Amino acid sequence: MRIVIVLLLSIALAACDNGSSANAKYFGVERKEITVTDFNKGALATGYRVLYQGRQYNCRIYYGEVDCKQPGA
Numbered sequence: 097m098r099i100v101i102v103l104l105l106s107i108a109l110a111a112c113d114n115g116s117s118a119n120a121k122y123f124g125v126e127r128k129e130i131t132v133t134d135f136n137k138g139a140l141a142t143g144y145r146v147l148y149q150g151r152q153y154n155c156r157i158y159y160g161e162v163d164c165k166q167p168g169a
Contacts, residue, residue, distance in 0.1 A: 122162040129148065152166065153166055154166075154167055
């Protein structure tokens with residue numbers, strides 16, 4: 097059980113660590129041009145918010161793939 101928890105935490109932390117780079121690539125900009133906040137780590141996915149060019153996006157990393165949408169879209 098302990099090994100499973102450590103593995104799941106490692107996956108979630110890796111998603112967070114790569115979030116800025118993955119999102120910069122998603123938006124086609126450098127990391128310094130985006131702000132990543134409000135992390136919600138799950139076992140398989142990590143949700144968070146990105147501020148880019150004054151616009152808010154709700155994003156999620158699931159199995160290494162980034163998906164972002166503006167609220168209400």
